[in-house]
Amino acid sequence: DTGVSQNPRHKITKRGQNVTFRCDPISEHNRLYWYRQTLGQGPEFLTYFQNEAQLEKSRLLSDRFSAERPKGSFSTLEIQRTEQGDSAMYLCASSSTASGNTIYFGEGSWLTVV
Amino acid sequence: AQRVTQPEKLLSVFKGAPVELKCNYSYSGSPELFWYVQYSRQRLQLLLRHISRESIKGFTADLNKGETSFHLKKPFAQEEDSAMYYCALNARAAGNKLTFGGGTRVLVKP
Numbered sequence: 001d002t003g004v005s006q007n008p009r010h011k012i013t014k015r016g017q018n019v020t021f022r023c024d025p026i027s028e029h030n031r032l033y034w035y036r037q038t039l040g041q042g043p044e045f046l047t048y049f050q051n052e053a054q055l056e057k058s059r060l061l062s063d064r065f066s067a068e069r070p071k072g073s074f075s076t077l078e079i080q081r082t083e084q085g086d087s088a089m090y091l092c093a094s095s096s097t098a099s100g101n102t103i104y105f106g107e108g109s110w111l112t113v114v
Numbered sequence: 115a116q117r118v119t120q121p122e123k124l125l126s127v128f129k130g131a132p133v134e135l136k137c138n139y140s141y142s143g144s145p146e147l148f149w150y151v152q153y154s155r156q157r158l159q160l161l162l163r164h165i166s167r168e169s170i171k172g173f174t175a176d177l178n179k180g181e182t183s184f185h186l187k188k189p190f191a192q193e194e195d196s197a198m199y200y201c202a203l204n205a206r207a208a209g210n211k212l213t214f215g216g217g218t219r220v221l222v223k224p
Binding site for chain 2: 003004031033040041042043044045048056091095101102103104105106107108
């Protein structure tokens with residue numbers, strides 16, 4: 001297992017387009033998280049899942065954002081009608097409640113909205 | 115709401131000198147504190163957590179509930195310690211998620 005995997009690693013899109021990011025967590029990790037990070041800032045929590053249930057959503061997650069984890073394994077984060085302010089690094093992370101709940105991060109997906 | 119503050123954006127030290135990264139938090143409950151590190155071109159990774167009370171790569175951090183601080187220290191910095199360091203808080207009563215500080219870039223000069 002190579003850790004949390006995210007793709008695409010980089011995405012450039014025009015304003016108004018939709019984008020989708022995929023996250024594959026460490027296998028058997030039941031919790032999956034999405035964070036956003038902009039330059040010079042620490043990661044900000046967006047949402048998290050326990051298995052397939054989305055348990056919490058940040059107020060940062062506007063109606064244009066939707067996250068799913070349909071089978072409790074991989075997750076997708078979709079941004080509709082992208083805006084320039086959506087340009088950021090989107091980080092996925094996972095953890096296991098059965099093994100200490102340490103949160104492991106992926107390498108992130110860079111989004112640039114032009 | 116919980117908050118984590120790292121007052122220094124950049125710390126520049128010479129190799130062999132001590133380094134201390136400050137972290138202060140605000141949270142009314144019982145927090146769980148972490149330090150994460152991000153080396154150049156690598157993913158964010160856990161450095162240490164306060165409940166472990168261990169030293170990792172020569173770094174230690176003590177939770178001071180009176181001062182609401184969790185400063186990270188290393189007595190003799192090495193060039194390979196150059197990285198971004200993030201302090202994070204897990205407010206367990208508010209769901210299992212991390213609240214991060216803004217990060218401190220450490221540059222260890224030869």
